[in-house]
Amino acid sequence: xxxxxVANTVLICAGGACIxxxxxxxxxxxxxxxxxxxxxxxxxxxxxxxxxxxxxxxxAVIYPExxxxxxxxxxxxxxxxVEHLLKGxxxxxxxxxxxxxxxxxxxxxxxxxxxxxxxxxTRNLGVIDPTDIEEYIGRDGYFALMKALKExxxxxxxxxxxxxxxRGRGGAGFPTGLKWDICRRNxxxxxxxxxxxxxxxxxxxxxxxxxxGDPHSVxxxxxxxxxxxxxxxxFIYVRAEYPLAIERLNIAxxxxxxxxxxxxxxxxxxxxxxxxxxxxAGAFVCGEETALMASIEGERxxxxxxxxxxxxxxxxxxxxxxxxxxxxxxxxxxxxxxxxWFASIGTETSKGTKVFALAGKVRNTGLVEVPMGITLRELIxxxxxxxxxxxxxxAVQTGGPSGGCIPADYLDVTVDYESLKELGTIMGSGGMxxxxxxxxxxxxxxxxxxxxxxxxxxxxxxxxxxxxxxxDILEKITSGEGTREDLExxxxxxxxxSEASLCGLGQTAPNPVLSTMKYFWDEYVAHVEEKxxxxxxxxxxIRYVIDPERCxxxxxxxxxxxxxxxxxxxxxxxxxxxxxxxxxxxxxEVCRFDAISKVSx
Amino acid sequence: xxxxxxxxxxLYKQLDEYIDSLKGKPGILINVLHRAQEIFGYxxxxxxxxVAEKLDVPVSKVFGVVTFYNFFSxxxxxxxxxxxxxxxxxxxxxxxxxFERFLEELGVEPExxxxxxxxxxxxxxxLGACSMAPVVLIGEKDFYGRLTPNDVPSLIKKYREG
Numbered sequence: 104x105x106x107x108x109v110a111n112t113v114l115i116c117a118g119g120a121c122i123x124x125x126x127x128x129x130x131x132x133x134x135x136x137x138x139x140x141x142x143x144x145x146x147x148x149x150x151x152x153x154x155x156x157x158x159x160x161x162x163a164v165i166y167p168e169x170x171x172x173x174x175x176x177x178x179x180x181x182x183x184x185v186e187h188l189l190k191g192x193x194x195x196x197x198x199x200x201x202x203x204x205x206x207x208x209x210x211x212x213x214x215x216x217x218x219x220x221x222x223x224x225t226r227n228l229g230v231i232d233p234t235d236i237e238e239y240i241g242r243d244g245y246f247a248l249m250k251a252l253k254e255x256x257x258x259x260x261x262x263x264x265x266x267x268x269x270r271g272r273g274g275a276g277f278p279t280g281l282k283w284d285i286c287r288r289n290x291x292x293x294x295x296x297x298x299x300x301x302x303x304x305x306x307x308x309x310x311x312x313x314x315x316g317d318p319h320s321v322x323x324x325x326x327x328x329x330x331x332x333x334x335x336x337x338f339i340y341v342r343a344e345y346p347l348a349i350e351r352l353n354i355a356x357x358x359x360x361x362x363x364x365x366x367x368x369x370x371x372x373x374x375x376x377x378x379x380x381x382x383x384a385g386a387f388v389c390g391e392e393t394a395l396m397a398s399i400e401g402e403r404x405x406x407x408x409x410x411x412x413x414x415x416x417x418x419x420x421x422x423x424x425x426x427x428x429x430x431x432x433x434x435x436x437x438x439x440x441x442x443x444w445f446a447s448i449g450t451e452t453s454k455g456t457k458v459f460a461l462a463g464k465v466r467n468t469g470l471v472e473v474p475m476g477i478t479l480r481e482l483i484x485x486x487x488x489x490x491x492x493x494x495x496x497x498a499v500q501t502g503g504p505s506g507g508c509i510p511a512d513y514l515d516v517t518v519d520y521e522s523l524k525e526l527g528t529i530m531g532s533g534g535m536x537x538x539x540x541x542x543x544x545x546x547x548x549x550x551x552x553x554x555x556x557x558x559x560x561x562x563x564x565x566x567x568x569x570x571x572x573x574x575d576i577l578e579k580i581t582s583g584e585g586t587r588e589d590l591e592x593x594x595x596x597x598x599x600x601s602e603a604s605l606c607g608l609g610q611t612a613p614n615p616v617l618s619t620m621k622y623f624w625d626e627y628v629a630h631v632e633e634k635x636x637x638x639x640x641x642x643x644x645i646r647y648v649i650d651p652e653r654c655x656x657x658x659x660x661x662x663x664x665x666x667x668x669x670x671x672x673x674x675x676x677x678x679x680x681x682x683x684x685x686x687x688x689x690x691x692e693v694c695r696f697d698a699i700s701k702v703s704x
Numbered sequence: 705x706x707x708x709x710x711x712x713x714x715l716y717k718q719l720d721e722y723i724d725s726l727k728g729k730p731g732i733l734i735n736v737l738h739r740a741q742e743i744f745g746y747x748x749x750x751x752x753x754x755v756a757e758k759l760d761v762p763v764s765k766v767f768g769v770v771t772f773y774n775f776f777s778x779x780x781x782x783x784x785x786x787x788x789x790x791x792x793x794x795x796x797x798x799x800x801x802x803f804e805r806f807l808e809e810l811g812v813e814p815e816x817x818x819x820x821x822x823x824x825x826x827x828x829x830x831l832g833a834c835s836m837a838p839v840v841l842i843g844e845k846d847f848y849g850r851l852t853p854n855d856v857p858s859l860i861k862k863y864r865e866g
Contacts (some may be wrong), residue, residue, distance in 0.1 A: 117832045123847030130744050157835030305791030307831035341784050343738070344831060346844065384734055384773035387829065401733035403772040419730065460834055462793035468835030502790060536792045536834075554829065560772075663854055665808055687801055689853050 110178035110189055111147040112166045116229055118153025118312055119347075120469070121160035125176070129161045132177040136184035146188055152316010154229030156216060159199070164211065164229075171210040172197045191607050214385030215485045216467050221428040221448060223456050223605075224272075224432040225309070225472045228316040233351050236358040239319040247435035251327050252372045255438075258332040261287060262435065265440035268454030268656065273299055273390070273427030273576035274531045275607070276453070276520040279434075282424055286332040286414040289422040294334040296325055296475060297425045298640065299395060300348070303387040304503030305554070309458040314341065314348035314468055317432065318355035322378060324431030326364065327438060329376045332424050337378040340395050343385060352380055385559035387504075391606050392425045394560065405560045406606035427532070429458055449475035453519035463500075463536035466491045471569070480514040483537055494539040497638075502531030502550045504558075505611030507618025512522035527618040529611070544623040545630050549577035551615035559608065566609030569600040575615060582643040583704075585631040594620065637703040642686040646702050651676035653698035660690035660699065719810030723758055733759060733769055737776055746777045772793065782817040784863045787841040798852070799838035805825055805853040806840075809843030809860055822864060832856050 108129070115121075115130050118352050130150065137143040137196055154162050159173040170193050172183060179197050186194045199210035207213045222228075231238035239245070251260050286294065298321055302310040314321060325337045341349055356378055359365040367375045381399045388394045389404040396418045398404035417423025433455060437445045446454045453475040459482065462468050466488030473482065479499060483489070498508040507518070507528035516522050520530050538547065540700030553575040561567045573596050579585045597613030604610045620627060629635045636644040649660070649669075654676040661669040668684040671677030679690070679699075691699040722739045726732045736755055741747050747770055756763040770776045788803045806825045810818050817824040833839045836849025842863060848855075 119831075119847075120835045120849070123833050123836050123839065123849045212728070302832070303829070305795075305830035306793050306834055306835055307830075311832040344828070382735070382738055383775075384738065385775035386773050398734065399731055401735075401769070403730035403768055405772075462834035462837060463796050468793075468837075534792070534834075536796060538796055542796050547796075550792070558829075665805065685804075687804065687853055688798070689805075692852055692854060 106493050107143065109147050112149060113148045114149050114151050114154075114164045114166065114229065116152075116154040116160060116162040117150040118155075118157065118160070118229075118316065118470075119308065120153070120157035120432055121162055122347075124160040124174075126161040128177050129175045129180045131164070132180040133163075136181050137188070137351065140183070140184065142188055149232045150234075151231060152228040152471055153225075153312040153512055154310065155220075155225070155470040156210075156467065158467060165193075168193075169209045169211060171208065173199050173210070189471055192450045193246060212615060214553055216469075216471070216488070219477075219481070219486050220472050221456050222472050223436050223445075223448075224320075224429045224458055225313060225317070225470065226436065226468075227320060228312060231317065233316050234354050236319060236355070236362060239317070239671045240362075243433075243439060243634045245323055245362075247263070247438035248323050248330075250327050251330055252370055252374055257287060257331045257333065260438065263438060263442050264331070267445040268442075268449070268452075269430065269433055269437060269445065270520065271427055272429035272433070272457065272532070274304075274529060276530060279426065279430055282426075283328060283331050283413060285412075286422050287684050289415055293336070294332055295418045295421055295423040296329045296332060296334045296337045297395070297399070297423060298325055298337065298339040298431055299390065299392070299425050299427050300339055300345075301344075301383050301390045301395060302342060302428070302532060303390045303418045303558075304505075304534050306460060306462055306500070306536045307532040308460050309533055311348055311472055313428050313432050313458075314345065315351050316353045318348075319359065320432040320435055321352075321428055322355055322359050322365065323556050324426070324434035325378060326369065326376055327434050328424060328426060328431065330374050332422075334424070335375055335377075337376065337379060338391070338399055339380050339419070340383060341380060342383045347480060349380060349382060356380070367664055386560070387554075388560045388606070388608050391608060394606070395425065396423065403560075403649075404463050406608075408605060416552035426509050429533070450517065450519045451519055457518070457530065457533055459533045459535050461487050461535050461537070464490055464492075464494065464496075464539040464542070465537040475519045476517045478515050478517055479509065482518065482535070483514070487537065490537065490539050492539075494541065495543055496537070497540050498538045498544065498547075499530075500536040500538065500547065500615075502529035502611075502614070503534050504554045505607065506531050506616055507614045508538070508547065508622065509618075510622040512622075527621055528614065534654055541638055541640065543581075543636050544619040544626050545577065545581055545636075546640050548619045548636075549574065549581055550614045552612070553579055555608065555612040559612075563603075563605035563609060565600045565603040566605065566612060569596055569604075570609070570612050572596060573600070573613065574662060577616070579635070580627065580630045581641040583630070583634040583641075587631060590620070590627055591630060593597060594641045634704050636703045639703045639704075644703050645686060646681045646704075647678055647679050647686065647688070647690060647699055648679050648682055648702055650698045650700065653696050655696055655698075657695070659693045659695070661691045663689045665689065718743050719751075719754075720758070733761065733766065734773075737770060739764075741776060742755065746780050748778070752778075777815070779815065780817060780821075781815075781826075783822050784824075784842055786823055786825045787828045788825065789829075789831045789833070789837070789839045789841070790827045791834065791837075793834035794830075794838040797837040801853045801855065802838050802840060802851050805856040806860075809856055823860070 269279045270276040394404040394406040413423040656674040756766045
């Protein structure tokens, strides 16, 4: 029987953003049309993990040429099948176009967004079908595990990881090899390795993308870690908010067992190891390792005092290593290519790469993996494409609720664990939310404190009560009731909470306030002394007004106002009643004549 | 609304089967509660008592765990659960305004079902689709990104007419 030769492969990005942009219906049309033209035996359609360029979705790349299609619709998919796959002519209108309208057919080879990246942890994202173990194996998958088990002792694995300089990618940056080493040295009848996939930092989605797009790399990393420390059982603790990641992990675990990479006597050696998934239940604090273990044990996810550290007494009192998703995904390439290669990338103290989730007020949002030591400017302007809408860059927030905001003066600082810490923020899990002139830094601080108040587990008083008091003061300031004394009190509380809290959540909770006070003190002062919000964001301090010169009386604003605060006759200037107005901004959004603006006070 | 569930019902049988399948595994309370919420839609007190008895743990512990985690709900939810992302990226892109508009249009409080039982609105912290901010997830699968408050009425209409 003749074997059909595959002429083209269509890789469709099935990352979270592309799915929400309509990827499923695009894929369906691709498949239907290929069938209709009897191309389905020579063109393969593969759903991959996140390709990273999330704001261009839905995305598809057609190989062997590597033609990159963006913002696809079902209609576009049909055209691509007919023109490109049937007749061999790429459809120009769905290709990427540069600022001057120039076509970039192979965007992945041409754009700085892709070219500047060095992919290690995300090496397979957007390249393979995550539900097919053979595709992972085809990209050297499980070769590192084989090498570790057959050619290396556990001690050698540990010294390789140590020499690579790999540090935890979940936030704190603890050296991974050292963690493994301490756990290995602790004698016990049972040890555990846990993958922390409780990605809770708002603004970070790299772990989700790795789990969805390349689950086997995490399983392989765990198996290598388990071999190194002497564990026979692993747990993946994953957020309930990530159902697709859970589904893909289940498939991957099943396949890995079938192929003998998990289970009894892995690859015919004496090493036995299996993995179980535990699903979180919506508690941010469970990202803290002792709380996470309590949750796996079926308890309330409350942290406990350290020491003892998990490597001494962890899950059910047994020595336990807890590694983050991205950390584990880095392990197989290090074992396979060697520590020297890995250590040659990055800075003196921060080796390798880091995956960042670019979001907020930046042109190219999405997932990027770059060498440590890149500057914020390169990240935000070269890769991220700068700030859209002609607005001015104001700050970039890193590290989620434990981090802080970095202002424009420090855009040339290199990104690594130490330099970010010096600026009063942290690397965290790699979320980067860019903010522009419309974002109020006091309001942002309040947003994060609100988050911490909600997520504080309540066990220790400084965090439970202290963050609430800080939140109330910020609420007072943003409603125009704040005083100078409040600002002093905020500082004092921040100091106290970070020193006296039990776990990392409380200790870092004041960071968003401290960093914004440090860099945007004037904004705090404007709120308390002039009752003015310079960014015109705080509702109590602004009003919406209609410019009678510009208003043509089209009534669009009056029709959209949900509380009927706008009055006026047709073709005559309208007015907003500030007493009724809820400052929802709907009117400004629909006005086509730029007649509505915000004023403060 | 009747909230009690017949103990002999099929739903309990489904839960029993799940619990039996986990026999011997330690620390399964949270798994069981996830399954129970899937089966019953929420976690009424009778179900919690049932779970406590079945797993032989104190009822107080089950309540303690359920009230600790945001994911578990002791109140019924709307047929369509509208989850509005209030993560950082969505917040700076106006997610809070989308949230307020949903509450206003439906005339509900957060987490409370609407009078007709069709909708409930839930603020959530980061759905991990930051590049599409602000995003809303309706049900388990329907993602809507780059929304403005003015998109809200038509979205509601779409699900109301279903």
